[in-house]
Amino acid sequence: MRRSFTFLLRPTSKQAASLAACLEDHRALYNAALEHRRTAYAKAGVSVRYGDQSAELKHIRADDLDGQGRWSFSSQQATLRRLDAAFRAFFARVKAGRTPGFPRFKGRGRFDTVTWPKDGDGCRWDSQPGHPTAAYVRLQGVGHVRVHRHRPVRGRVKTIAVKREGSRWYVILSCDDVPAEPLPATGAVAGIDMGVASLITTSDGEHIGNPRHLAASADRLANAQRDLARKKRGSERRRKAVARVAALHAKVRRQRLDYAHKAALALVRGHDVIVHEDLRIANMTRSASGTLEAPGRNVAAKSGLNRSILDAGWGVFLTVLAHKAESAGRELIAVNPADTSRTCAECGHVAKENRLTRAVFRCTACGHAAHADVNAAINTLRAGLALREAAQAA
Numbered sequence: 127m128r129r130s131f132t133f134l135l136r137p138t139s140k141q142a143a144s145l146a147a148c149l150e151d152h153r154a155l156y157n158a159a160l161e162h163r164r165t166a167y168a169k170a171g172v173s174v175r176y177g178d179q180s181a182e183l184k185h186i187r188a189d190d191l192d193g194q195g196r197w198s199f200s201s202q203q204a205t206l207r208r209l210d211a212a213f214r215a216f217f218a219r220v221k222a223g224r225t226p227g228f229p230r231f232k233g234r235g236r237f238d239t240v241t242w243p244k245d246g247d248g249c250r251w252d253s254q255p256g257h258p259t260a261a262y263v264r265l266q267g268v269g270h271v272r273v274h275r276h277r278p279v280r281g282r283v284k285t286i287a288v289k290r291e292g293s294r295w296y297v298i299l300s301c302d303d304v305p306a307e308p309l310p311a312t313g314a315v316a317g318i319d320m321g322v323a324s325l326i327t328t329s330d331g332e333h334i335g336n337p338r339h340l341a342a343s344a345d346r347l348a349n350a351q352r353d354l355a356r357k358k359r360g361s362e363r364r365r366k367a368v369a370r371v372a373a374l375h376a377k378v379r380r381q382r383l384d385y386a387h388k389a390a391l392a393l394v395r396g397h398d399v400i401v402h403e404d405l406r407i408a409n410m411t412r413s414a415s416g417t418l419e420a421p422g423r424n425v426a427a428k429s430g431l432n433r434s435i436l437d438a439g440w441g442v443f444l445t446v447l448a449h450k451a452e453s454a455g456r457e458l459i460a461v462n463p464a465d466t467s468r469t470c471a472e473c474g475h476v477a478k479e480n481r482l483t484r485a486v487f488r489c490t491a492c493g494h495a496a497h498a499d500v501n502a503a504i505n506t507l508r509a510g511l512a513l514r515e516a517a518q519a520a
């Protein structure tokens with residue numbers, strides 16, 4: 127299995143300056159290579175290839191020993207390949223008869239990642255097993271940077287990337303041959319409902335993950351964005367407002383991932399089979415109807431931003447859940463969520479009047495009352511188990 131691990135870096139101030147210079151030089155290289163391709167194409171109708179640009183690198187480095195010459199040849203090649211990929215995508219869209227935008231120059235803040243394509247080549251993941259709390263990554267031109275390794279790395283480190291997010295730096299390891307760690311069977315199955323009051327509710331009636339912190343961050347982010355819109359371009363205040371918005375975005379991303387990991391871990395530990403609603407279908411239904419089904423109107427209606435942050439939260443959760451389920455040898459089933467929230471789990475009666483409020487379900491036919499999310503989760507579980515049975519019979 128392939129997996130990636132992201133850790134916070136703890137550079138010294140000198141190292142942080144080097145990281146910033148490294149990123150800036152890679153951005154400059156990207157833009158220079160883009161300029162080269164554009165001019166060659168505009169002036170002579172010649173398309174420059176990755177191989178040509180990679181061959182140029184040697185000279186660029188030799189002529190700029192204190193600048194581009196400081197960094198890893200391979201990470202620079204990776205940057206040129208990134209540009210090449212942008213051009214390939216561009217030409218593919220042209221060929222498909224569309225009119226895509228030409229690959230763009232990367233402004234400050236639009237280029238945040240440097241990748242070293244091979245561990246040991248201009249970089250070294252250096253985990254020092256003797257000191258479980260101290261880990262370092264060595265980066266050419268930067269030095270040994272301390273890593274906050276909050277969980278163990280498994281598998282073989284293949285590529286190493288460094289990413290800037292606001293004022294923080296992260297290292298991202300992409301690992302091959304990550305061993306699966308099957309968990310013992312529990313004999314338990316669960317359906318889950320994804321909502322707003324709880325990130326997920328299980329068919330056993332468990333509520334996992336309270337996204338209220340996420341909603342609070344979303345509110346702060348909305349305020350910060352309004353604040354930013356009022357600032358004059360080029361002003362110092364605007365620069366600060368931009369930084370604040372970026373920091374809040376980063377915070378929301380971290381919170382989302384944190385929720386996702388915790389909730390997915392709890393589910394995967396406790397169940398052999400997990401059934402969830404197919405989010406793509408769910409989102410289509412929600413946007414089409416925009417009715418009672420939209421969970422948490424009181425939260426979501428306040429701002430579309432809030433809504434989209436929670437939507438993204440479920441997407442991230444399902445991605446994390448899929449990885450964990452695969453690693454643990456658990457079965458994951460996606461079902462069409464149509465009617466799961468309107469159907470009575472007791473007698474099967476379907477009516478939108480069954481759902482009294484966001485939280486309360488009461489069947490108009492048999493009187494069965496339940497937490498609306500639990501009722502939906504039970505229906506989801508049933509639909510999943512029926513699918514599974516049909517698949518096994520086929």
Ligand SMILES: [Zn+2]
Pocket residue numbers: 470471472473474475489490491492493494
């Ligand atoms: Zn009923």
